[in-house]
Amino acid sequence: MLATLLPALKELALPLKLQLWDGNEIEIGPTPCVTLVIKDPSLVTRLRQPSLDVLGAAYVEGQIDLLGPVGEVIRIGDVITRALGQDDFPLPSREAHDKTTDAEAISYHYDLSNDFYRLWLDRDMVYSCAYFETGSEDLEQAQQAKLRHLCRKLRLKPGERLLDVGCGWGGLARYAAREFGAKVFGITLSREQLELARERVAEEGLAKQITLELMDYRDLPQDGRFDKVVSVGMFEHVGHANLPLYCQRLFDAVRPGGLVMNHGITARHIDGRPVGHGAGEFINRYVFPHGELPHLVNISSCISDAGLEIVDVESLRLHYARTLEFWSERLEAQLEQAKRMVPERALRIWRLYLAGCAYGFRHNWINLHQILASKPLADGSHELPWSRADLYS
Numbered sequence: 001m002l003a004t005l006l007p008a009l010k011e012l013a014l015p016l017k018l019q020l021w022d023g024n025e026i027e028i029g030p031t032p033c034v035t036l037v038i039k040d041p042s043l044v045t046r047l048r049q050p051s052l053d054v055l056g057a058a059y060v061e062g063q064i065d066l067l068g069p070v071g072e073v074i075r076i077g078d079v080i081t082r083a084l085g086q087d088d089f090p091l092p093s094r095e096a097h098d099k100t101t102d103a104e105a106i107s108y109h110y111d112l113s114n115d116f117y118r119l120w121l122d123r124d125m126v127y128s129c130a131y132f133e134t135g136s137e138d139l140e141q142a143q144q145a146k147l148r149h150l151c152r153k154l155r156l157k158p159g160e161r162l163l164d165v166g167c168g169w170g171g172l173a174r175y176a177a178r179e180f181g182a183k184v185f186g187i188t189l190s191r192e193q194l195e196l197a198r199e200r201v202a203e204e205g206l207a208k209q210i211t212l213e214l215m216d217y218r219d220l221p222q223d224g225r226f227d228k229v230v231s232v233g234m235f236e237h238v239g240h241a242n243l244p245l246y247c248q249r250l251f252d253a254v255r256p257g258g259l260v261m262n263h264g265i266t267a268r269h270i271d272g273r274p275v276g277h278g279a280g281e282f283i284n285r286y287v288f289p290h291g292e293l294p295h296l297v298n299i300s301s302c303i304s305d306a307g308l309e310i311v312d313v314e315s316l317r318l319h320y321a322r323t324l325e326f327w328s329e330r331l332e333a334q335l336e337q338a339k340r341m342v343p344e345r346a347l348r349i350w351r352l353y354l355a356g357c358a359y360g361f362r363h364n365w366i367n368l369h370q371i372l373a374s375k376p377l378a379d380g381s382h383e384l385p386w387s388r389a390d391l392y393s
């Protein structure tokens with residue numbers, strides 16, 4: 001098999017070296033910066049028609065090692081799988097979601113280790129796309145700018161009640177309470193997140209303004225008690241089948257005249273056909289089980305059908321590429337510390353996931369949309385200013 005694989009790889013002239021199970025080294029292209037260590041000879045057959053899922057799984061399960069800058073590893077993986085891989089990937093499955101499967105999926109990802117996430121996220125541990133007003137900000141500045149951008153889009157005022165659906169480690173809740181005087185109710189399905197988020201609320205003396213609970217979005221109050229609703233990086237876990245219910249819950253939670261912000265990752269294609277040879281399969285298998293990415297059209301349609309009026313949409317695709325590059329660089333710079341916090345297998349998964357998603361956003365495989373919607377008042381009016389000028393003043 002090696003006899004057919006090597007000429008095919010060499011044609012790609014990649015900066016890659018193979019190291020075989022017997023110690024032999026073969027240079028595939030000029031000045032290699034990445035070494036693919038094949039520990040298991042049976043893998044060569046599968047590499048003849050590779051996918052990012054096959055390569056990623058082999059790395060996670062320890063059948064191969066990948067040495068060199070992780071960004072280059074991903075780029076080389078993409079070139080190889082596009083050149084040698086198959087093209088007929090099936091459409092991703094759209095699954096039924098219930099509270100139990102969703103709670104397990106959330107725990108798998110978010111309860112991994114608070115220390116590990118603290119290592120490479122910003123100090124507020126905001127785990128979603130940052131906002132780069134000029135492109136020259138560092139991660140801390142860009143995450144603070146994102147929190148401000150969200151609160152401004154929501155036209156948040158002192159004393160207003162804000163619901164934060166999928167509140168993570170509480171960064172937005174604390175920002176909205178501290179900087180905008182809001183009263184925040186936040187929910188998460190992760191026990192680890194909740195514990196640390198509550199600690200941070202108490203440390204900042206914000207306990208009177210912020211309540212955080214372990215709660216599924218399906219159990220939210222439905223009496224329009226909130227002035228504003230925000231959901232950041234959460235709806236990717238909902239699944240197509242439950243999008244109408246999710247949007248209905250947001251509608252029912254907010255008062256007439258109130259605003260709803262849905263910030264999340266969206267698919268490149270409406271039918272969900274794969275982008276990146278096997279990247280989606282890898283993410284689904286190892287990173288976000290039961291995750292599903294709707295297209296902007298799917299989520300917009302559900303928001304509208306629920307009775308909300310979409311008033312503003314912004315794409316932040318390259319902002320998420322930049323955010324993920326920061327996360328990946330920070331993790332790569334601290335691998336020794338990370339090894340002490342999570343099992344080797346998890347570290348391998350998260351290294352590929354962060355660098356791979358940075359690459360995916362950069363190459364337009366996926367997008368990020370902030371969708372602002374208003375719950376119309378009885379006479380059809382809403383409470384928004386005439387222009388967006390206030391967002392930038």
Ligand SMILES: C[S@@+](CC[C@H](N)C(=O)[O-])C[C@H]1O[C@@H](n2cnc3c(N)ncnc32)[C@H](O)[C@@H]1O
Pocket residue numbers: 102106110125126127128165166167168169171187188189190193215216217218231232233234237238
């Ligand atoms: C990517 S994190 C984003 C956290 C936070 N919004 C941020 O920007 O840092 C996704 C969040 O959604 C929450 N989540 C996912 N599914 C949920 C569900 N069914 N009900 C409530 N929260 C959920 C997770 O627990 C997690 O806090």
